[in-house]
Amino acid sequence: MSRVYPQLSKADALEEVAKLERLLRAGGTPKPLPDGSLHPRGTFSDYSGVPVDPTHLRTLHRQLSDVVDRVGGQGRDADRRFDVIVGGELVRWFEQDGRRQASNPEIWPYLTLVVLPDLAVRRFGTDKSGRLPRERYLSGRRNIFFRAYLRSWILGDLLEDPDLPLFEDDLVGLVDRNLSADHRVAQFVAEQIRAVRAGEGRRAAVREGLKGLQFELRVTDLASLEDSTARELVEKLFNVESTSVGSG
Amino acid sequence: MAGVETRPFRAPTRSAVEVEVELVEPRVPIEALSVAWEPGHRIVLRVRAQLSSEFWDQTDIPSDEEVHLVGIVTCLPARTNWRSMATFRESADGWTAETLVEIDGNVVAVEILADGYVVGNGRTGSPDAARSVHVGAKLWQLPQPIRLSLEDERTAFPTTPISFGETGRRDVPWTVEITPDADPEWGIGSAIRLYINTDSGLASAIAEGTAAEDIFALIQSDIHLVVLHRLAGWRDTVSPARMEQIADVDPGTLAALGASIATGLGVPLGEALRLAREEPLELAARSRESLVFGRYAETS
Numbered sequence: 172m173s174r175v176y177p178q179l180s181k182a183d184a185l186e187e188v189a190k191l192e193r194l195l196r197a198g199g200t201p202k203p204l205p206d207g208s209l210h211p212r213g214t215f216s217d218y219s220g221v222p223v224d225p226t227h228l229r230t231l232h233r234q235l236s237d238v239v240d241r242v243g244g245q246g247r248d249a250d251r252r253f254d255v256i257v258g259g260e261l262v263r264w265f266e267q268d269g270r271r272q273a274s275n276p277e278i279w280p281y282l283t284l285v286v287l288p289d290l291a292v293r294r295f296g297t298d299k300s301g302r303l304p305r306e307r308y309l310s311g312r313r314n315i316f317f318r319a320y321l322r323s324w325i326l327g328d329l330l331e332d333p334d335l336p337l338f339e340d341d342l343v344g345l346v347d348r349n350l351s352a353d354h355r356v357a358q359f360v361a362e363q364i365r366a367v368r369a370g371e372g373r374r375a376a377v378r379e380g381l382k383g384l385q386f387e388l389r390v391t392d393l394a395s396l397e398d399s400t401a402r403e404l405v406e407k408l409f410n411v412e413s414t415s416v417g418s419g
Numbered sequence: 420m421a422g423v424e425t426r427p428f429r430a431p432t433r434s435a436v437e438v439e440v441e442l443v444e445p446r447v448p449i450e451a452l453s454v455a456w457e458p459g460h461r462i463v464l465r466v467r468a469q470l471s472s473e474f475w476d477q478t479d480i481p482s483d484e485e486v487h488l489v490g491i492v493t494c495l496p497a498r499t500n501w502r503s504m505a506t507f508r509e510s511a512d513g514w515t516a517e518t519l520v521e522i523d524g525n526v527v528a529v530e531i532l533a534d535g536y537v538v539g540n541g542r543t544g545s546p547d548a549a550r551s552v553h554v555g556a557k558l559w560q561l562p563q564p565i566r567l568s569l570e571d572e573r574t575a576f577p578t579t580p581i582s583f584g585e586t587g588r589r590d591v592p593w594t595v596e597i598t599p600d601a602d603p604e605w606g607i608g609s610a611i612r613l614y615i616n617t618d619s620g621l622a623s624a625i626a627e628g629t630a631a632e633d634i635f636a637l638i639q640s641d642i643h644l645v646v647l648h649r650l651a652g653w654r655d656t657v658s659p660a661r662m663e664q665i666a667d668v669d670p671g672t673l674a675a676l677g678a679s680i681a682t683g684l685g686v687p688l689g690e691a692l693r694l695a696r697e698e699p700l701e702l703a704a705r706s707r708e709s710l711v712f713g714r715y716a717e718t719s
Contacts, residue, residue, distance in 0.1 A: 173459065173525075175579075177609060208600040214608025214671075220459075221579055221586075222612065271458065274497035275528035321498055353500060389557070390426050392489060392538040394502060396555045 173220035173269045176278040177213030187284040201288035203232040210285045228286045255330045258323030276310045279317040363409035380409035428541025428553040431477040436559045438468045438535040453568045462522040466490030466535045470514035479542040486539035488516035494527040532564040583616040592619040595641045603674035610673045636712040643706040647695040650677040659689035
C-alpha cells in the first residue's frame with residue numbers, strides 16, 4: 172500500500188518559518204513533529220494511498236539524523252557532503268514510499284518545517300537579522316531537501332564520488348536547465364564537467380559547454396543517438412576548440 | 420512578430436507536418452485528464468503525424484531515407500521523461516507515423532508536457548561531405564508542448580481505498596476515521612478520511628460514484644456522526660460559539676465542517692454537539708432524515 176505525504180499551504184508554511192525563527196531567537200532547539208502528531212494544518216490532497224503516520228516520519232528523521240551526524244565539520248565542503256548524503260538517503264527512502272510523492276514539490280515544505288526542522292536549520296540557518304532563507308524552506312526547486320533529493324536522483328553515484336570536483340554552481344546549472352529529464356545526457360555532461368581541468372578557466376569552460384548544449388538540444392534529438400555518438404557530441408561541446416555541430 | 424528559426428540544416432515549413440496528440444489511457448479528451456486520472460495509474464498518449472508531400476523537397480532528404488516521429492512526455496517536477504519513436508511510412512493516406520508513449524503513473528505529479536518531433540538526418544548544405552549531414556536533427560517540432568494538468572481542482576472528500584482484511588479493520592464496506600489528535604482547528608484534509616474496503620464487492624461502485632444513492636447517504640451520515648462526536652468531545656474546552664468563530668475564519672477546518680453539518684440538520688451547532696454526546700440515536704435519525712435516506716428507491 173503506497174503512502175501519501177501531507178502538504179502545507181504557502182501561508183501555513185510561512186507561518187511555520189516565522190515560528191521557527193522565533194524559536195531560534197529564543198535559543199530553542201527545533202524538534203521533529205513537536206506536538207507529537209501530524210501538523211493540524213497539513214492536508215493530504217492525494218487520495219491514492221494511506222496517509223503517512225507520525226511514527227514513519229520520525230523514522231525518516233532518525234535515519235537522516237544518523238547520516239548527517241557522520242558529516243561533521245563546517246563550511247562549503249561540509250555543506251556539499253550534507254547535500255550528497257541526505258540526497259542519497261532520500262532517494263532510497265522514496266524508492267520504498269513511492270517516487271510520485273517525492274516528485275511533488277508541495278510535500279517538501281512540510282518535511283522541511285515539521286519533520287526535519289533541526290536538520291534544515293543546520294544546513295541553512297538564520298542570517299544576522301535572525302531570518303531564515305525562505306526559498307530553502309518553502310516549495311520549489313531551491314528547497315533544501317527537494318534540491319538534495321533531485322541531485323542525487325539525477326546524478327546518482329557520481330555525487331558520492333569523493334573526488335568529484337563538481338562545483339555547486341555547475342550543478343545548479345545542470346539540474347535547473349531541464350537537462351535533467353534526460354538522465355543519459357545529464358550523466359555525459361557530468362562526466363565532461365568532471366573532465367574540465369581545475370583552474371581559472373574552468374567555470375567559463377563549463378558555462379560555455381552548458382550554453383552550447385542548450386542550443387544543441389534545440390536542434391538535435393540527442394536521445395535518439397547511439398551512446399557513442401551522443402557522448403562524442405557532448406564532448407565536442409565542452410571542448411572550446413571545437414565549434415562543429417553536425418557529424419558525418 | 421513571428422519568430423525566425425535558425426537551424427543548421429534544411430527544415431520544413433511549419434505546415435509541412437501535422438501532429439495530433441490524444442489520450443489512450445484514460446480514454447478521455449486531453450482536457451479531462453486531471454479528472455479521469457487516478458494517481459498511480461499509467462497514462463498512455465498516442466502521437467500521430469503526417470508529412471506533406473513538400474516535406475522531402477523542403478528538407479532535401481530523399482524519401483527512401485528513414486525519418487522518425489518522436490513522442491516525448493516530460494514531467495519536470497519528477498525530472499523524468501518518457502519517449503517513443505516510429506518511422507514514417509507511405510500509405511494511401513500519405514506519409515504517416517504513429518507511436519504510443521506510456522507514462523509511469525507512480526512517478527508523475529503536478530503536470531506533464533507532451534511534445535512531438537520529426538527527427539532525421541538533416542542536410543546542412545555543406546559541400547564538405549563530412550559536414551553535410553546533421554545526425555538526429557530535430558527537423559520539426561510542435562510550436563509548444565501540450566500541457567496536461569494532473570491535479571484535480573475539484574474538492575473531494577479525503578478518501579482512500581484499502582484492504583480492511585490486510586489492515587486489521589472490521590469487515591464492512593467503508594469506515595470513516597478521524598485523527599486521534601484532531602481538534603476543531605485542524606484542516607479537514609488531515610483530520611478525517613473515508614476508507615473504502617477493497618475486499619468488499621461495493622468498493623468499486625463507491626469509488627466510481629455508481630453505488631446506490633442510499634449507500635452514499637449512509638456514508639454521509641457516518642461522516643456527520645464522526646465529526647459531531649469528535650467536536651462534542653471538545654465542547655468543554657472549546658465552546659460552540661468559539662467553534663463557529665473558527666468556522667467563520669477558515670471554512671477548511673473540522674469546526675467548519677461540523678457547523679455546516681449542523682446547518683444541514685437544521686439545528687444550532689451547540690444542539691448538534693449535545694445530541695452527539697447525549698442522544699446519539701436521535702442524531703443518527705436526524706442525519707438520515709436530512710439525507711433522505713431510504714426514500715431514493717421510492718422516487719426512482
